[in-house]
Amino acid sequence: MKIAAEGRTALVIGGQGTVGQAIVAALSASGATVIEASSAKEAVAAASRAFLFVHISDAVAANLSDPGDGRDEAATFEATARAVASSAERIVHVISAAGVVPLRNAASFSAHQAALASLTRTLAMELAPRVAVNALAVGGVDDAGERFVRHSPLKRSGTPAEIANAALFLADPANTYTTGHVMTVDGGWSVGYARDF
Template identity: 40%
Template sequence: MKIDLAGRTAVLAGACHAIADAAATGLAANGASLSVHGEGRPAGVPDILLLSHPLDLGSHDPEPLATLARDTAAEMGRRGAGRIIHIVSAIGLVPMRRYEAASASMAAAIAGLRALAMQAAPKVLVNAVAAGFVDASDGAADPAMLSHIPLGRGGAVDEVVNAILFLSDPMNSYTTGQVLAVDGGWTTGYGRNF
């Protein structure tokens, strides 16, 4: 996806995984000056803060990223504009019974970003992309998992990155407090044959 981020700064913070790496590459390829939180920050407040939550099925504490989001939103608000985009797992929207702690921590991150979207509006847009099953390996997905995805396949990293770029696009100026699920329809429900 091509968007114009020339002259804009972006900061990536949080967990390292294939989606975060590809999102950083995508932002830079579209003209953003990118830095990684803790490895040198661009002067001033970034235009885009990309917060990468762990996408494994372990639980995590969303508070450190939530604190960074709140602090950055306050700075962006004083400056007059900004975007905060979370990368989360779709299990925060539809919990998995075997992974209740991971589902709960991701749901907490989603609730936090929605609250911040209300607090930071109208100057700062706060959204998330919820990744479903993304097949970053050899394409051999578990048939049981695929049976729960209406599109019948795992997603590609680039499909998730395109959603992140959509939320980063300066032309997208009326979306806040939203969680865009890129999950092949998994969060819409499981279609049983009875």
């Protein structure tokens, strides 16, 4: 999948994992110049040139099941999103599907991911109409465990390329009427609530 990004700049934070690298590669293949930032300070410095800001949650970037309470991460996302709002047309936040459906025995992690989903919706209201802000709620990718696969209607893990294609849809300049949306890309995992975890 490709979008019309030729000659445009995309800013990515958290692009070091397999999902992040797939998103970076997909944006590059669409002709975008991709700036990978490792901190909010670096991101803010590059903000004035970006048409797109992609923030990949620590949980997705590092494939963690519990990265902590995430207060710093939420603050980084909000500060950077507000900084890029002067130039960006699209902001895409990549979070865990635990932000849509909580994980048993992971209350702090699930609440943190849900807070990131809520922050995405809030920024969509505050930065409209010029900037569209959306999130991807990602399920198990690559080598998700057998329990995840068992509870997924598609009975398999996702691939980084599948997540990247969803990110491209939300980033596409032709996608002009989607904002405040948390799109689940989890093989249907979040629709089957009766799970053993």
